[in-house]
Amino acid sequence: MPSLINRNLTEHRGAPRIYLDGALLNELGVDLDNPFYDRIWESDRLILRLNSAGKYKVSSKKKSGILSMVFDINTSKLSSIFSANSKLRIVIKKGYIVVTAHASEDAIEARERSFIQAIKDGLLSTASIFHGGGLLDYAMHSGFEKTKISSTTSFAIEIDSRYLNSSIKNNPHLFNSKTLFINSDVADVHTNKMRQVNALYAGIPCQGASLSGISKNKLEFAEQHTSAGACFFSFLNIVKASNPALVVMENVKAYMKTASFAVIKSVLGGLGYDLHTDVYDGSEFGATEKRERMVCIAISKGLNVGNMLSDIVEQIHACKTPSTPLAEIIEHLPADHPAWKEVDYLKRKEVRDREAGKGFRMKILDATATTCTTLGYGYAKARSTEPRLAHPTIKKLSRLFTKVEHALIKKAPPSIVDGLSETVGHQILGNGVIVSLFEAIAYSIGKVASKFFPKVSLAA
Known part of the structure; x- marks a missing residue:
């Protein structure tokens, strides 16, 4: 029977490595008397084809008395097709093995290319979950504009029609004729054929994580909240479907200790994002309100070459300014x-x-x-x-x-x-959010990205 393996490209002795063994190779039908094969290198795949006159030999090993075939490909040549630690799709059929980049790698490359081009063009496509009255979107738009990068909302999701209608009326500069407004519980939003965007913003409801919410609702843990507890699941589905290169989410400080956030970090990491999480006080960014919020910035891994996130964080701190007196x-x-x-x-x-x-x-x-x-x-x-x-x-x-x-x-x-x-x-x-804080965050991302991306070289 054919076999399919999804796994990451590893490294051994300073070079990329693909190691295959075990019963999954049985379908291949290796001739133990003539265990030779060819490596066929193409622009986007590696084919391992059995050939009695092949250059390479299939290894074997015994484990618990059972003989097992082994393919151990440890060569820098793998770097010409696959990026470091990328996810691979390995198909094993009668007589051959085909190794290609997993579809998720194509998605990662597509979002990174799109984001870089958007920064160069000065126009980002954005989306908003739990949109509310649009404060987070307003702040991010304003911050990017300070670096001469404009943005347009591709879609905005909000369950309360009063809040969404208010944002449509009071934030017309965030939208255009193609913006899709979704007045719905986020759990009811279908993610199939969802628009891809450059950046996604989310202020996940905090009723289950805040101290007052836990006390008022007599919760043992945040996920127990009837309406807000599972919002992180819908958030992650939309991240995967819209495939942004940048994700900015915020919540109360206590959210950092929830199971929800642990899952978010794990899943975003698996989807190819590098994350930075910090707590910021609004009064340190010019606001009067001493509102502490957890902020998580997720950048697609290929854009964080050279630790761009560190530069962004440094720039955010440089934006601090005294509070505004009453x-x-x-x-x-x-x-x-x-x-x-x-x-x-x-x-x-x-x-x-x-x-x-x-x-x-x-x-x-x-x-x-x-x-x-x-x-x-x-x-x-x-x-x-x-x-x-x-x-x-x-x-x-x-x-x-x-x-x-x-x-x-x-x-x-x-x-x-x-x-x-x-x-x-x-x-x-x-x-809503402290607008000046998220203006500083968007400004910092835009400023660093505008200087950084010309140095980034993605594989053709």
């Missing part, structure tokens, strides 16, 4: 505006929390504050631990930040939540 962004509401409230119920809750030994405290800031803690998805609910602005003259009064202030706190343009209620605006912003 005084520069707050709207000056009248002293008798109804937004100013006593919130006695929150003050009473704080007393109860103190008595119970809990660490929950109100965070009331005045205009001199240079940073604030995180404003989350449910900020409009006036929760006890999220920051409020103190009244300038009446000590017992405070208020929530407006959606415009919330946008500026995250270094996002207020226009990104135009036409939305305060509640929905805060939801989009609370689920």
Whole structure:
């Protein structure tokens, strides 16, 4: 029976190596009295054909008393067809063996060539999963544009139509007439015939990984969350189908310790990506909000020759800048505006929390504050631990930040939540990213790539 082997090209004594043995070679039908063969080198494959007058001899070995045939090809000539550590497809049939690059290697080469050309042309095709109101896409687009690289969204997936409609209206520069908007649970998106893109962005939902989400939903582990727990699986399917050369994903810091992220790292590595993961504080990139987020940047392995990722990380750190004080962004509401409230119920809750030994405290800031803690998805609910602005003259009064202030706190343009209620605006912003951080990330990728790729030489 024919056999198929998928395995990586290895290295032995400084040269590439293909080693085959065992019962998988039985179909070949080696003549033990005449175990010779030819190596036929073609531009994209190596054929091993049995030939009694061949130049090479099939080796043999005994293991547990059973004689086994062995092909041991250890030569630098393999480098003329296959790249180092590339995945091979080895087909064994009667009388011959055919060794070619695995289809995944073709996909890797295709995405790398496309990305390099896109950088040279100054126009990237991008896609977005868990698009929300488009903050991550806006930030990446803006950062790339600072290096004279434009980008257009090929497709955007978002389950909440309010958020997607808002982004379509408020971020028209991200899209064109060919953009596909997908209003759907990501699990219901078919990946067959999915468009290939140069870059893919994803802010995987964090409800199962955040400390508040674990506590509120009484979860033992992040993957137990009913709606968000399996999102990583759909994310990986879309990465494989859209075959980007660059993947940027973000989440809460705690996500780094989840099984989901362990799987993501393993699968992306298997798909041919080199990864860098770090935690960044938004207030170190000009934002007012001290929002710590895990960021994972995945680059197709052939583009990371010379450790391009290290240069990108170095450039990101060079983009750090002081936070923006509240005084520069707050709207000056009248002293008798109804937004100013006593919130006695929150003050009473704080007393109860103190008595119970809990660490929950109100965070009331005045205009001199240079940073604030995180404003989350449910900020409009006036929760006890999220920051409020103190009244300038009446000590017992405070208020929530407006959606415009919330946008500026995250270094996002207020226009990104135009036409939305305060509640929905805060939801989009609370689920969103620190725009200045991801501008810095895209700027760093674009700057390094623009200088680096002319030095990259891919096999013809």
